[in-house]
Amino acid sequence: MARGARPSDVDEIAGSLPETELGISWGDRLTWKVRGKGFLLYRMPHKTAVDPETGEMWDDLLVVFTPDMGVKQSLVEADNPFFDIPHFRSHPGVLVRLSRIGELDRDELEEIIVEAWAAKAPKKLVREHLGPDTLG
DSSP: OOOOOOHHHHHHHHHHHHHHEEEEETTTTEEEEEEEEEEEEOOOTTTTTBBBOOBBBBBBBEEOOSSHHHHHHHHHHHHSSSSGGGGGGGEEEEEEEGGGGOOOBHHHHHHHHHHHHHHOOOOHHHHHHHHHTOOO
16 A cells, blocks of 8 residues: 655655756745746745635645646545635646645556646656656
């Protein structure tokens, strides 16, 4: 059985993918990028994402860029910690609180991060890393 994911797995997985770097986007937010395109963003606390019970802004959000709105919808509707907020309704990003990432197993987290990377990486790089049949 796979172990539960840990917040540290995010950086470990993203950093292991080809041509990635941990940089800055959206002003001052740490963002994992592939050739300058962000695929994971550590989101700052914001009034658009708050704990419904306490009203406190969440300070542990990760935005994961999905390949398209269909994948986003599947993740949001699945039995996992991913969710959406009105601020992201027209954007293919989903959110997850790092404090809940252990509800995924590490393999699931890796699959989701690799898919986010592949959505932003050049097609040639994706084929080289994941195989020629990856992009259909």
